[in-house]
Amino acid sequence: MRMSEFQALLKKLYLQKDLNRGIESTYIWLIEEIGELATLLNAQELDKTKISEELADIIAWTISIANILNIDIEKAIVSKYPNKCKKCNSSPCNCVK
Ligand SMILES: [Mg+2]
Ligand SMILES: [Zn+2]
Numbered sequence: 001m002r003m004s005e006f007q008a009l010l011k012k013l014y015l016q017k018d019l020n021r022g023i024e025s026t027y028i029w030l031i032e033e034i035g036e037l038a039t040l041l042n043a044q045e046l047d048k049t050k051i052s053e054e055l056a057d058i059i060a061w062t063i064s065i066a067n068i069l070n071i072d073i074e075k076a077i078v079s080k081y082p083n084k085c086k087k088c089n090s091s092p093c094n095c096v097k
Contacts, residue, residue: 004074010063018064026068030061 001009018026037054040047066073080086085093 002074003077004072006059007063007066007073010060011067014064015067018068023065023068026061026064030058030065033057033061 021029033054037051037058040051040054063073066076084091085095088094
């Protein structure tokens, strides 16, 4: 699935709820998912199934924010992350830090 298809799917499923909830509450949900990821990464044994679920949640809530603002996330990704590092202009990145 392309990122644009996933964004369209989330729009179809949740756009009205996202708009009703609003940007601030949606942002808080995103941070809550990031907290859930932190808890899993802090565990003695890494549960990759649960970790992958939280990563999916984080991406979904991130796209909900994009949907509320009517931002094309695939466009944003391609522009921010082209085929080479934007700072050093190479692939893989050769930046010192
Ligand atoms: Mg979650
Ligand atoms: Zn670089």
